[in-house]
Amino acid sequence: MDNNKPLLRISDIAEKLNVSLKTVRRHIHSGKLQSTKIGGVHRISEADYLQFLNTFKSETIEKQGAEKQPKHLKSKKTDTINWTDISDLWDTPKATQLTSADLFSGTGGMALGFQLAGFTPLCGLDWFKEAGESYRKNLKHPHIEGDITSNAIKKEFIYTVKQQLNGKPLTVLSGGFPCQGFSMSGSRIVEDERNSLYKDMLDIISELNPEYIVAENVKGLRSMLKGKVENKIIKDIEALGYNVNVTVLNAADYYVPQKRERIIFIANKINKTNYHPAPLLEPATYITTKEAIKDLIKVKDNPSINHVRTKHREDMKTRLAAVPEGKSLYDNYSDSWKKCSWNEASCTIKENHGGVNIHPIEPRVITVREMARLQSFPDWFIFEGSKSKQMVQIGNAVPPLLAKAIGLAIRKSYDEK
Template sequence: MDTTKQLLRIEDVAVKLNVSQKSVRRYIHAGKIKSNKIGGVHRVEESELQYFLNLSVYENGEIKELEFSHPKSTKTDIVNWIDISDIWDGTTPSELTSADLFCGAGGMAKGFEMAGFNQVCGLDWFKEAGMTYRENFSHPLIEGDITQKEIKEKFINTVKEKLNGKKLTVLSGGFPCQGFSMSGNRIVEDKRNSLYKDMLEIIEELQPEFIVAENVKGLRSMLKGKVEDKIKADIRKLGYVVNVTVLNSADYYVPQKRERVIFIANRIGKQNYHPAPLLESDSYITTKEAIEDLIRLEDNPKFNHVRTNHTDDMKERLAKVPEGKSLYDKYSDSWKKCPWNEASCTIKENHGGVNIHPIEPRVITVREMARLQSFPDSFIFKGTKSKQMVQIGNAVPPLLAKAIGLSIKQTLKKK
């Protein structure tokens, strides 16, 4: 298939037609909109959508069947999707390079490694995450506070040394974003936001060809969208073209519904592409598929698979929690029971609580958390059990990062 053509997802077509996704599927199944199936997911070429619209006008009334409704949001992403299905399996190493700020245990680094990138350096302050990072990677980790000049310079110098004259293809980072507020019509930043500004300084110094920035979905609504607009404006000031949208990890074989805002920017005159989903919701990898075999596995600390010892009373309470619901009303985002026959709800460590196992009356183990985040079994976590859970809950799912890395590889192949 010609991957230079603009391919639209069902939800993209629905937005363009201002109809429900159900209507789009009905038109596809009726043969009114021609689609291609890529990895089990429907894709519609722009030309086919235009043909459908032209035909609807020509038939004088067909368009009236469309279920018009008001758009859900006034914010419209300019998103370019690229097919990565043909290169998902059998990824080969390349000369492309990447480095990672706020790297944590290394979810982003692992994903880019899976995509064939040469990771040159990571940076984070979290001691136990650093122990995990060094256990699983051979490239350098700079451990310390990014706001400290000597730490920042150490990271920059290490990256340059490892590159040895080569260009840095990608600099990635999931920066904190709590320090934005409004003063009149102006966005102001408090000292918590120095981390974000330090990332911009490192970008300006290293001049990576691409930037990948990851954040929670809630960033989009911060200060009614003004925070996102400021971030895009700041990146543009550094000479980059930037595009942003929300990606669902479950679309890329991660057995978890985890939505994240992904900024992709470049300064080399390319169009930015986000990876087209590889799965539709009815074919997501389920919790059962991901962790069922671990029920039969005995506790093994070296494999990060140690069950939590609950009291009999707690076991009884955990058993009664419905799938998708939380044990505590005030902690709706923690102590939530994963659905068994669907992709898991978002994996978190919050207030000392993690997700509840759907079958056994207990919280899930570290290895089960890692599986639901798409970490390979060879990836071993260090530190105390509670610190391991924090590392996994904060991580970027490696398979999501792999999809982003592959989309950049495809982008670079385009003329």
Template structure:
């Protein structure tokens, strides 16, 4: 490459095309705009941009469509992938409804709201998460133990009241899965799994058109895949067709590599669509892009941006941790330093151990943590700082939830 060649940043290309940076990344992903990686960041030659402009003009000035890239599956999943890129930035309003079990602070609810769905109710027992949920949403939250018949009935009655005799479009829930074990060749459930069975009871009563169930990727390997098979069997027994695969949140503009198993089911005869990735790994939103500006922002409790005060010795130790590595050998999933020019590693709160900032010798703030989970800045978390971090670490990234919701929307529209 000639050193005199002018190289454009993603933001420069976006301004020249009068589109968002997300659109530019999609064009690069699709191979419509050729780019070079310099220091881990995409750069576009002016001649390549002009070529793209000529191509766009030749195709009547419309955005160039691309064939979505299908991720490599971790199993031989039967998946119906759907391109959601046409609605990603211009979501159309709709009359679809959604409700959320084990809703936490509301990551799933926020994502469905971003996709134009009308959230009608949430349910969770976590007091501080409830405080956050009520701060950011107008619809009802039922706070309490789902195993209580009283709480379960209250949630069901609230949803039905909100729907005014209409069907619930989607019921979602990130159910706990630790209560499965084996007895001989048979899967059995211990008392810890009552939460999962309570979810099935609520599905049976509300009869939502679609179900979305989210869980950690590790569920796939539990009891050599038998747990996943049982969950699919249980859902089918309620009259639903189900498809399942693993999604990576970074594929949907979340600045974080976070893989989750996603079950999608329906009882209406529609296809179950999982959203095709919007960007490829080389174009992921980086930690730097997500939180660099917050380095210059002073501590502000109102926006959840308060730096942890570390002793000088701890600062030295944090600064010495390589990117992608942990401060402690026996805690590989916590105290891990986020990579700066890549999507972050999975954001967690693990017994007080949170992710280390790549540039400053400290752990990341609640607001930085929220940014890496794709929560908008106006989404404010309540409770103590420690409880706020637990809420964020447990949340479904809103942008991944948005992608799932848009896939369901297209499934209904294609019926």
């Protein structure tokens, strides 16, 4: 032991590693971190600390409070997750100087969520015409409609963002990129033309150099090519100078009345901790379908608020009424024509080739406004295009309250000294 250097306390180690006191004690009790008890209090030498740091270098990014990971989020895959409590910011987050921009923006769920979290959205980009119309109708910042693979469109998006930044850094660039174009050639992952969208996102990241990246995708991405796709995405983002953390979040944990699990990559290049928002609700206290849409049963059809019931034939009404909650009308289409649970958070909301969710009480599919409620869109958010296009927009959207939670977690990260 080097007697010339003062011994470190547990609190000193916790501060150096940016972890909780409980985490440091756990490493001491496991024998990974050597300590000496002096007067009944653990003291650690500088040499023992450095040995621990070198041997267990990955611990320097260990999560604060990860031992509190919710049971309903645990999976076979081990994630390094930094949970942060956002409850103190949830009700009245103040506006900040932080900025955001979103690729594959759809109708604007991610942009709205970051706006609710106190960010200033600068620009969105998507090719879907009707989604762009909805985006521009409800959100006041610019939106570029076009194909991200077009150099002209990419340049327009980058220029629009940089013009508004006026020399300042972009805080967050987000995107829910398509991922169908990955396949294997021998032991190597290859990408077909469908994945040029993913490559274009990386190009824009490289050009705009945002401080944080948020990437959202379906939970199934985790199992693509036995996890190799997820690992490639992490390595590609790390190659741009970012550290990355990834896990699955359930929208219902953040006041969205819907059980919707999505994989969320959070990355930064400004030497901060990547935080994921700790759940605000337990499964027993989720917002239910009944709480979210019961009042709309008494509201007459009104196209101006996107609330128009589908007119089914009598035989179809009988069939829809007979479907049990949580089950599908068709055995071979389990992800569409599924009936929402009335006294629980809804099953995942989606539009699948005309097959939307079945109302739990009335013998019909749910309306656009009911879909929007279950996705946590406010009633003032009006969707453009035909009814079928409106449903596609909502089914593909990031729930705004999930995006808000992610935005608040990034605020916690950004503000941490």
